[in-house]
Amino acid sequence: MAAADTAVAKPPRAGLRVPLGGEALTRGVSLTWLSVIVLIPIAAVVSRSLDEGFAEFWAAISEPEAWAAIKLTVISSLIVVAINAVMGTLIAWVLVRDEFRGKGVVNSLIDLPFALPTIVAGLTLLALYGSDSPIGVEAAYTKVAVVLALLFVTLPFVVRAVQPVLMEIDEEMEEAAASLGAPNHRIFRSIILPNLTPAVIAGCALAFARAIGEFGSLVLLTGNIPFDTQVASVYIFGRIESDNVTGAAAVSVLLLAISVAILFALNLFGRWRSRHERG
Amino acid sequence: MSEADARVLRGGSRVGTRSVWGRWGLRGVALFYLAALLIVPVGMIFYEAFKDGLGPPIEAITSPDGLHAFWLTLVCVGIAVPLNTVFGVITAIVLVRHRFRGKAVVNSLIDLPFAISPVVIGLALILIYGQDGWVGGTLEEWGIQVIFSTPGMVLATIFVSLPFVVREVMPVLQEIGTDQEQAAETLGASRWQTFWRVTLPAIRWGVAYGVVLATARALGEFGAVSVVSGKISGQTETLPLFVENEYTNFNLAGAYAAAILLAILALIVLFSMNLLRRNPEVEEGAAVFDPAATNVTEKEA
Numbered sequence: 001m002a003a004a005d006t007a008v009a010k011p012p013r014a015g016l017r018v019p020l021g022g023e024a025l026t027r028g029v030s031l032t033w034l035s036v037i038v039l040i041p042i043a044a045v046v047s048r049s050l051d052e053g054f055a056e057f058w059a060a061i062s063e064p065e066a067w068a069a070i071k072l073t074v075i076s077s078l079i080v081v082a083i084n085a086v087m088g089t090l091i092a093w094v095l096v097r098d099e100f101r102g103k104g105v106v107n108s109l110i111d112l113p114f115a116l117p118t119i120v121a122g123l124t125l126l127a128l129y130g131s132d133s134p135i136g137v138e139a140a141y142t143k144v145a146v147v148l149a150l151l152f153v154t155l156p157f158v159v160r161a162v163q164p165v166l167m168e169i170d171e172e173m174e175e176a177a178a179s180l181g182a183p184n185h186r187i188f189r190s191i192i193l194p195n196l197t198p199a200v201i202a203g204c205a206l207a208f209a210r211a212i213g214e215f216g217s218l219v220l221l222t223g224n225i226p227f228d229t230q231v232a233s234v235y236i237f238g239r240i241e242s243d244n245v246t247g248a249a250a251v252s253v254l255l256l257a258i259s260v261a262i263l264f265a266l267n268l269f270g271r272w273r274s275r276h277e278r279g
Numbered sequence: 280m281s282e283a284d285a286r287v288l289r290g291g292s293r294v295g296t297r298s299v300w301g302r303w304g305l306r307g308v309a310l311f312y313l314a315a316l317l318i319v320p321v322g323m324i325f326y327e328a329f330k331d332g333l334g335p336p337i338e339a340i341t342s343p344d345g346l347h348a349f350w351l352t353l354v355c356v357g358i359a360v361p362l363n364t365v366f367g368v369i370t371a372i373v374l375v376r377h378r379f380r381g382k383a384v385v386n387s388l389i390d391l392p393f394a395i396s397p398v399v400i401g402l403a404l405i406l407i408y409g410q411d412g413w414v415g416g417t418l419e420e421w422g423i424q425v426i427f428s429t430p431g432m433v434l435a436t437i438f439v440s441l442p443f444v445v446r447e448v449m450p451v452l453q454e455i456g457t458d459q460e461q462a463a464e465t466l467g468a469s470r471w472q473t474f475w476r477v478t479l480p481a482i483r484w485g486v487a488y489g490v491v492l493a494t495a496r497a498l499g500e501f502g503a504v505s506v507v508s509g510k511i512s513g514q515t516e517t518l519p520l521f522v523e524n525e526y527t528n529f530n531l532a533g534a535y536a537a538a539i540l541l542a543i544l545a546l547i548v549l550f551s552m553n554l555l556r557r558n559p560e561v562e563e564g565a566a567v568f569d570p571a572a573t574n575v576t577e578k579e580a
Contacts, residue, residue, distance in 0.1 A: 023377055026369055026372065026373055026377075027373050027377055027379065029366070029369055030366065030369045030370040030373045031373075031385070033366045033369075033370070034370065034385070034388065034389070037434070037437055037438055037441060038388065038391055038392060038438060038441065039388065040407060040413075041400070041403030041404055041406070041407050041438070042391070042395075042403055044403055044406035044407050044412070044413060045399060045402055045403045045406060048406050087309075087312050090305060090308060090309050090312075091309045091312070091313065093305065093309075094305055094306050094309040094310075095309075098302060098305065098306050100306060106310070106313065108549055108550075108552075108553050109313070109317060109318065109549075110313075111549055111552060112317060112321065112545065112546075112549060113317070114492075114495070115495045115499075115545035115546070115548045115549050115552075116321070116499065116541070116542060116545045117498065117499025117500070117501060117518075117519045117522075117541045117545065118499065118501050118502070118519075119499075119501045119519045119520075119522050119523055119538075120324070120499070120519070120522065120538045120541050120542055120545075123324060123522060123526065123534065123535070123538050124320035124321050124323060124324050124538075124542075125320050127320060127323035127324050127326075127327050127535075128319055128320040128323045129320075134323070148316070151316055152316055152317065152320075155316065155317065184298065184301065209393075209394045210393075210394075212396070213394070213395060213396025213397065213398075213399065214396070215396060215397050215398050215501065215502035216397065216501035216502050216519070219501075219523060220523065220526055220527075232396075233396045233397070233398040233399075233502065234398075236396070236398045236399065236402065237398050237401075237502075237505075237506065240398075240401070240402055240405065240506055245402075245405075245406070248402055249402065249406070252396070252398070252399040252402055252403075255395075255396050255399055256395060256399060259391075259394035259395055259396075260391070260394070262394065263387055263390055263391070263394050264387065267383075267386075267387050
């Protein structure tokens with residue numbers, strides 16, 4: 001363990017002491033917990049997917065049913081992210097700049113998709129857009145249902161990323177632009193949008209990561225038809241049930257790689273942004 | 280609503296507020312979208328559950344399988360959330376107050392459970408604790424069954440709800456700094472005393488917010504728990520699994536009843552989030568995990 005020698009290289013900042021036992025002990029406890037719960041299980045998936053060599057891994061991913069599921073997942077996630085970028089920004093705008101009765105309630109409801117279990121989310125959409133839809137819109141068991149479910153579960157990301165930024169934007173710039181005769185769309189494009197873009201990108205990345213792996217809300221709503229409405233996570237679930245662990249692990253690692261890449265990019269982006277803002 | 284947006288709202292000559300049509304148009308589009316996607320569908324399950332009166336949903340929930348599912352959900356939450364709270368606070372302290380090589384990597388790894396598909400989490404646990412897994416065979420010899428049994432479901436719940444407390448406590452720790460802790464130490468407090476009397480009271484609202492979010496996630500987890508549960512009715516079924524099972528067995532009353540029970544719990548969570556967010560010590564909009572937020576160090580002194 002490198003814990004011991006990094007503890008020696010303790011920073012010179014005074015009083016940086018840990019309350020619980022020694023530094024190395026606390027760190028050890030925390031890292032062990034993380035490893036046992038998260039890291040070792042994930043390492044098992046990666047190792048299993050490569051057990052039979054890279055050729056087998058590639059064969060498992062490029063198998064037609066798997067590939068169809070991956071394609072559907074990525075394309076619908078991209079559609080969902082695009083809709084979120086527009087609608088999320090618009091909703092954030094209305095929540096910050098508009099005023100109407102019940103706004104506080106609407107604002108709290110934005111977080112509902114985070115709090116609501118995904119299986120319940122699927123059931124709610126099924127109740128409205130299912131086979132005996134009370135409004136006559138039957139989207140269940142089609143690709144539209146996939147997009148609908150993903151829109152539901154990713155709703156808060158862009159809204160909650162954009163909202164605080166919108167609150168902090170200096171209104172004087174807009175007022176100055178308006179008094180110089182700039183039309184609304186021009187003010188939006190040249191002043192507001194550039195300020196919002198980093199937040200929109202961050203929100204979209206999180207929404208994409210979430211959409212790629214979504215499972216619970218899709219199970220009941222999409223019918224899970226292979227080559228049609230079966231997404232990657234449902235495909236993995238099916239392979240596990242039929243004891244084809246190699247196939248399940250290969251597609252899992254692909255999803256894992258996408259999520260990790262997004263997290264990594266966001267971290268870099270976040271660091272760059274906070275340095276940029278401070279400077 | 281914070282004072283900041285109330286102030287923003289009072290402003291006059293900004294975009295969108297100058298044209299009445301523009302404002303009504305935007306508001307209409309936003310509210311229609313939210314109604315079609317969120318509000319009406321959620322309302323529908325309440326209507327569906329209660330349309331034949333209170334009898335059927337209550338009957339479904341108080342059936343032996345329903346009650347067992349509720350109990351098992353409480354067990355998973357009751358183990359996962361306290362463990363994640365204790366280890367979450369420790370991890371937050373390590374990530375904020377310690378310096379060590381690889382800290383940035385560990386910091387990013389905390390977010391993995393947010394980004395990984397629940398089904399992949401389930402698969403990962405099977406590969407470790409399943410019959411042919413890394414330790415599953417040995418454990419079975421000792422008579423411990425993890426997969427298709429409660430321990431596996433608890434492990435899945437811990438995995439998915441792991442980041443919340445860490446992520447809510449980290450910014451608070453960064454903000455409070457170490458001055459008071461140093462003062463306590465100068466006055467002769469032991470590390471343990473300093474933690475209980477100085478650090479913990481200072482971070483308590485962050486901890487509370489993290490616990491609320493972790494509880495919500497733990498209550499509703501479906502995918503990961505579903506993979507490791509084997510879905511045995513009355514044995515390895517939590518409430519979300521019960522919803523699916525009832526629905527696929529065409530017992531809609533039961534599915535809707537369990538769903539609204541979960542929805543009500545979600546609304547309680549939402550309500551507590553709102554209460555906690557009014558507290559100035561809790562970060563606004565902290566519900567959305569934002570890797571950038573944990574990098575912010577300077578606020579106000």
